[in-house]
Amino acid sequence: MSINDLAGSETQGTSRFDEHGIEPIPHTARDSTPWQQFWIWSGANIAPINWVLGALGVTLGLSLLETLAVIAVGNLAGCAIFGLFNVMGHRTGVNQMVLSRAPFGRRGAVVPGVVQGLLTMGWVGVNTWVVLDLVLAVLGQMGIHGGTGLKYLVAAIIMVVQLGLALYGFYAIRTFEKYTVPITVLVMMIMTVLALGQADPSWTAATATTPAAKITAVTQLLTAIGIGWGISWLPYSADYSRFIKVQASGRSVFWSTALGTYVPTVWLAALGACLAGAGSGTDPSGLVIDAFGVMAIPVLILIMHGPVATNILNLYSCSLAALSIGVRIKRWKVTLIAGTVASAVLLVFVQADSFAHAFDQWMGSILVWISPWASIVLVDFFILRRGRADVPSLYRDDASPYGPVNHRALISLGLGLIAAWSWQFGTVPAAQGPIARALGETDFSWLSGSLVAGGLYYLFAVRGRRRPAGVQDVMREAALPR
Ligand SMILES: Nc1ccnc(=O)[nH]1
Numbered sequence: 133m134s135i136n137d138l139a140g141s142e143t144q145g146t147s148r149f150d151e152h153g154i155e156p157i158p159h160t161a162r163d164s165t166p167w168q169q170f171w172i173w174s175g176a177n178i179a180p181i182n183w184v185l186g187a188l189g190v191t192l193g194l195s196l197l198e199t200l201a202v203i204a205v206g207n208l209a210g211c212a213i214f215g216l217f218n219v220m221g222h223r224t225g226v227n228q229m230v231l232s233r234a235p236f237g238r239r240g241a242v243v244p245g246v247v248q249g250l251l252t253m254g255w256v257g258v259n260t261w262v263v264l265d266l267v268l269a270v271l272g273q274m275g276i277h278g279g280t281g282l283k284y285l286v287a288a289i290i291m292v293v294q295l296g297l298a299l300y301g302f303y304a305i306r307t308f309e310k311y312t313v314p315i316t317v318l319v320m321m322i323m324t325v326l327a328l329g330q331a332d333p334s335w336t337a338a339t340a341t342t343p344a345a346k347i348t349a350v351t352q353l354l355t356a357i358g359i360g361w362g363i364s365w366l367p368y369s370a371d372y373s374r375f376i377k378v379q380a381s382g383r384s385v386f387w388s389t390a391l392g393t394y395v396p397t398v399w400l401a402a403l404g405a406c407l408a409g410a411g412s413g414t415d416p417s418g419l420v421i422d423a424f425g426v427m428a429i430p431v432l433i434l435i436m437h438g439p440v441a442t443n444i445l446n447l448y449s450c451s452l453a454a455l456s457i458g459v460r461i462k463r464w465k466v467t468l469i470a471g472t473v474a475s476a477v478l479l480v481f482v483q484a485d486s487f488a489h490a491f492d493q494w495m496g497s498i499l500v501w502i503s504p505w506a507s508i509v510l511v512d513f514f515i516l517r518r519g520r521a522d523v524p525s526l527y528r529d530d531a532s533p534y535g536p537v538n539h540r541a542l543i544s545l546g547l548g549l550i551a552a553w554s555w556q557f558g559t560v561p562a563a564q565g566p567i568a569r570a571l572g573e574t575d576f577s578w579l580s581g582s583l584v585a586g587g588l589y590y591l592f593a594v595r596g597r598r599r600p601a602g603v604q605d606v607m608r609e610a611a612l613p614r
Pocket residue numbers: 255256259361364365442443446
């Protein structure tokens with residue numbers, strides 16, 4: 133092999149255009165490593181939104197220690213489930229929304245596919261919007277003032293960069309995260325040292341003092357940034373793990389993706405909580421500027437990197453969701469459309485600020501959807517199919533043994549949604565279910581939703597299996613000579 137060949141295969145291997153759609157990734161094309169996956173998921177979660185969410189614990193009335201404990205323990209569970217979903221992609225080479233056809237049927241899976249496509253675009257809007265005030269505040273500190281016009285300019289720059297990378301596809305995504313994430317980790321380390329040096333947080337002061345008030349706050353925080361954070365990424369997992377080398381062990385897939393999500397999420401949320409616990413308030417721009425005024429440029433890079441590193445996944449997964457529901461145009465064109473819709477969402481957010489302020493609301497609501505869906509997928513793959521999938525059938529009408537639309541899965545999903553909503557406690561009355569109100573404003577939506585949906589799906593499936601056998605028995609008996 134000549135040097136040129138080597139150089140050629142290197143460029144091919146790192147940032148070539150991604151031609152893949154939703155067909156299974158052939159074994160020979162699966163060249164991603166667990167380390168690359170670690171950087172991808174770290175990048176996706178080094179999001180400024182996390183330190184805002186970390187501050188939420190203190191806002192809800194918990195002490196700093198309690199907040200840190202909920203975040204650290206809750207994410208253990210959420211990120212472990214996330215690791216399991218990644219194993220599904222590695223075992224099959226198939227993206228998450230096509231894998232969803234196994235329980236829901238090829239056409240039944242259009243329902244989760246459509247919802248996932250819409251959620252990804254909402255995320256792009258939220259993630260970009262959340263940094264705009266921060267960027268403007270940091271720029272202001274550097275003497276650059278520009279009002280709304282500057283805000284639109286920053287939004288447009290972020291949007292163009294993330295759209296360009298997502299259009300290029302998986303290989304551009306992994307190369308971007310591999311090179312930028314270690315640098316942002318370094319900036320985060322310096323920020324952490326600075327923050328903890330300047331802040332003198334009170335570890336045990338809490339405004340929620342009764343046990344009931346504490347339990348309420350703990351459950352709400354668990355939903356927002358404890359277990360809920362890992363769950364919010366489940367519909368994306370296999371879209372990236374489908375590229376991991378076939379020879380990589382299941383364990384390495386699990387640990388690289390689970391830790392890639394766990395480490396930055398817990399780290400940033402803890403940092404946000406510490407700053408809020410030091411009494412700098414919970415306005416994110418205030419938090420950051422107060423603590424990091426001295427190093428505005430690295431912080432600016434970190435902040436602008438956040439939405440890009442996250443949204444390239446949202447935009448890419450959006451295009452796969454669209455292809456999975458049967459949209460028949462090229463992947464990159466779908467990404468372009470998704471970017472346009474997401475820009476419109478962003479525009480609405482910028483103009484109606486208070487609308488997007490209810491971020492807690494957004495997290496809570498998406499979990500009401502994702503938890504029941506994920507529970508059905510998990511039960512189907514790991515319990516009923518014992519961790520295997522019949523990949524070719526996923527592209528035919530017999531993906532589910534119950535036909536192109538598996539009504540049992542859809543009914544389980546519908547009832548799971550109701551169960552999740554019943555125990556959801558959001559900030560607006562429509563998002564406050566009867567169980568949540570009756571039980572002291574607690575929020576266990578992710579638990580009630582997943583138990584009901586996964587439990588029902590399991591029972592339906594087991595009964596459905598017995599019935600054909602039963603019918604055969606009756607037929608055999610009827611055929612016996614008397
Ligand atoms: N937590 C998140 C899940 C999915 N997409 C995001 O942008 N963020």
